[in-house]
Amino acid sequence: METITLTHDNLENEHICCAIASDKDVQVKSKKEWLKEQLDRGLIFTKMNVRGKCFIEYIPIENAWVPVKGKDMMYIDCLWVSGQYQGKGYAKELLEDCKKRSLELGKKGLIIISSQKKKGFLMDYKFLVKHGFYSVDVWNEIYELMFLPLTQDYQEPHFNVQPIKEEGLVLYYTSQCPFNAKYTQVLKEYCDQQKIPLKLKHILTCEQAQNAPTPLTTYSLFYNKVFITREVLNARKFEKIWGQIYEED
Structure with missing residues (x-):
């Protein structure tokens, strides 16, 4: 072909x-x-x-x-x-x-x-x-x-992964994955509605990515410095994950 x-x-x-x-x-x-x-x-x-x-x-x-x-x-x-x-x-x-x-x-x-x-x-x-x-x-x-x-x-x-400094719920992502343009905002809107503090860390340069706290820079969700997932989440999938985190926290 x-x-x-x-x-x-x-x-x-x-x-x-x-x-x-x-x-x-x-x-x-x-x-x-x-x-x-x-x-x-x-x-x-x-x-x-x-x-x-x-x-x-x-x-x-x-x-x-x-x-x-x-x-x-x-x-x-x-x-x-x-x-x-x-x-x-x-x-x-x-x-x-x-x-x-x-x-x-x-x-x-x-x-x-x-x-x-x-x-x-x-x-x-x-x-x-x-x-x-x-x-x-x-x-x-x-x-x-x-x-x-x-x-x-x-x-x-x-x-050469750097230590993560951010506490709480933090999402690191780049524009390399096209789905992020839609679903990071879907996640932010859901968290805002549910009053769940979420920090979005949009990695904008390769220099920032090369100093990131994750090698999965396209999408990495952390909670209290613990890596949670690299799967791009919609509201329903996040709700399930957040319920598990909340029970363990």
Whole structure:
């Protein structure tokens, strides 16, 4: 199948896979604005020529929106193949294309976050191990920094997560995930109605992300400095989680 790599010339006309909606949708607009800036910082977004979730997005580690230390590597933000496109070798094809381009750009390895416990929106751990990745660091006892060397002369990357300083209910997020444009406000409105104090920490630069208290900068909810979830929440899902927190607190 034909692949398409986003550029400034075709970005506005291409479907960006993870938010199937009108181009006027706030979620699509938010993601495309973020992409415009990151394309100038070396981000590569390649997709199969379909209207569905079948793409890979990666960026040089120096410009990645994560607190990870490494040199001359590519950080994979997302490798997502789902629905009818699974089981056809597309994930392998996208990963192989990423490896080829990364080597051409002088990169020494690939990095991605995964988990042995199945988590939504994370690439399958077994798939990564099958294709040569191995774990080099762990955060919060669950999330693992997976590394695939591309050359012989490399130093393994590692997390560089900063201690969280904020008490109470705090949400850190970026515009990398299009769903945040809608659902962070849904969550804030619900918390305001229920008089639940919520602090929104919108990470606006990669420098802020590289000094964040979480490697899951796209979306990380904390309560009293304890990590709660990386799942983008609607009001109903948050209500269930908050009920559990309130009982334990």
